[in-house]
Amino acid sequence: MKKDKIIYWVTTSLISIGSLLAVYWYFTDTKIVESYKHFGFPDYFRVQVGISKLIGAIVLMAPFFSAKVKEWAYAGFGILYISAAIIHYVVGDPTANVIVPLINLVILAISNFYFSKLNSINK
Structure with a gap:
């Protein structure tokens, strides 16, 4: 149990x-702006991804969000990393x-696995 919590x-x-580091770079680093142009994405998409990462990081770390909300954050990060x-x-x-x-997707999958494991133990 303790090992599972540590890994999680x-x-x-x-x-x-x-x-959170990426969010900072998305809004301050001109290289990130250029990379989104390189991808062919409009600038507002960079802002949208930055805000999404901020919300997702908060949801994963804050203990007061429900398991269902955290699962949505995991899904969002998964889609983001694959994309x-x-x-x-x-x-x-x-x-x-x-x-x-x-x-990052592998690390996210490990986090999600242990989140689910710890959540099933707590029920």
């Missing part, structure tokens, strides 16, 4: 902290740019 909190923290890997692949970015979102 480490993986969830990695996802949330990474997302990021695909777009990096499609535009011909380096392999590392394709792999990083997939690594």
